[in-house]
Amino acid sequence: MDQVIEYGDEVRAALSASVPIVALESTIISHGLPRPRNAVVARELEAIVRAEGACPATVAVLDGVARVGLDAVELERVASEPHMHKLGRRELPLAIAAKASGATTVSATATLAHRAGIAVFSTGGLGGVHRGFVESFDESADLLVLAETPITVVAAGVKSILDIPATLERLETLNVTVVGYATTTFPGFYLHSSNCPLSWSLESPDEVAAVIAARGALGLHSALLVANPVPLTEQLDPALHDKALEEALEGARREGVRGQQLTPYLLAKLVEATGGAALEANLAAVRNNVRLGARIAVAAAR
Numbered sequence: 496m497d498q499v500i501e502y503g504d505e506v507r508a509a510l511s512a513s514v515p516i517v518a519l520e521s522t523i524i525s526h527g528l529p530r531p532r533n534a535v536v537a538r539e540l541e542a543i544v545r546a547e548g549a550c551p552a553t554v555a556v557l558d559g560v561a562r563v564g565l566d567a568v569e570l571e572r573v574a575s576e577p578h579m580h581k582l583g584r585r586e587l588p589l590a591i592a593a594k595a596s597g598a599t600t601v602s603a604t605a606t607l608a609h610r611a612g613i614a615v616f617s618t619g620g621l622g623g624v625h626r627g628f629v630e631s632f633d634e635s636a637d638l639l640v641l642a643e644t645p646i647t648v649v650a651a652g653v654k655s656i657l658d659i660p661a662t663l664e665r666l667e668t669l670n671v672t673v674v675g676y677a678t679t680t681f682p683g684f685y686l687h688s689s690n691c692p693l694s695w696s697l698e699s700p701d702e703v704a705a706v707i708a709a710r711g712a713l714g715l716h717s718a719l720l721v722a723n724p725v726p727l728t729e730q731l732d733p734a735l736h737d738k739a740l741e742e743a744l745e746g747a748r749r750e751g752v753r754g755q756q757l758t759p760y761l762l763a764k765l766v767e768a769t770g771g772a773a774l775e776a777n778l779a780a781v782r783n784n785v786r787l788g789a790r791i792a793v794a795a796a797r
């Protein structure tokens with residue numbers, strides 16, 4: 496097995512027994528969700544995968560070791576250690592060489608999961624093109640990594656703090672295959688729909704598995720993004736969403752927040768400005784994605 500990656504016991508057993516595996520990112524745990532709820536959520540997400548007959552593989556770097564599959568103590572470290580780095584793919588060699596610890600974003604998680612031979616990865620919402628891109632040039636590294644990593648990512652679209660139409664254009668340019676799951680519009684993360692139309696839609700894990708097989712047969716190197724909307728009954732109230740987002744963006748401008756801090760800042764502000772409702776919608780979206788990811792992994796393994 497891979498020298499640079501250490502596997503958790505459950506993942507090692509699943510790999511050798513060909514049990515379907517779902518990779519889970521850790522930045523959402525360390526930087527995206529408030530403590531101590533984040534530790535509870537981390538365990539809950541793993542339990543959802545197991546309940547569907549698949550094996551969870553939460554990914555992080557601990558003391559310079561890239562880990563695919565964390566035990567209970569390691570998962571707790573990711574949730575509670577104060578100085579976890581936020582690691583995109585480009586930061587992986589730095590963290591490993593410095594024997595540092597950090598949570599992996601979508602770009603780093605997709606990289607390590609693919610290297611570990613894991614086909615499916617569930618998260619909340621992808622990074623993408625930030626509003627005001629023409630001045631800041633802030634576009635998440637998630638997009639470019641998906642362009643060159645043949646993995647299937649289940650996400651509730653991209654975070655609504657972003658410029659969604661611009662992100663969809665970039666996904667097209669980068670040849671990332673995008674398909675709606677039981678929807679004909681791109682999801683809006685906290686919202687069921689962003690109102691941006693999608694050309695393609697699938698209705699079942701078996702249909703997604705058929706697309707994964709076709710992608711493999713073609714030898715494509717780009718990801719498949721399964722855009723899975725938060726259920727309508729669990730979405731954030733759209734009017735509240737728009738108002739809170741306006742406030743959060745204004746706060747970031749005023750305080751000059753940028754770079755790696757921007758996404759965690761905006762997510763936290765939204766939770767604050769909605770009295771916690773944004774957190775509940777975020778969690779509903781993530782749970783929904785983790786469940787679908789497990790069902791897709793099971794279907795793809797058949």
Ligand code: PSU
Pocket residue numbers: 520522523524526527528599600601602618619620621622623634635636637654754755756758762777
């Ligand atoms: N989705 C969430 N919460 C998060 C993130 C996504 O619900 O915290 C994280 C992911 O790890 C994603 C990262 O890869 O934010 C993107 O950060 P940036 O925009 O700095 O690239």
Ligand code: MN
Pocket residue numbers: 633634635636754755
């Ligand atoms: Mn950025």
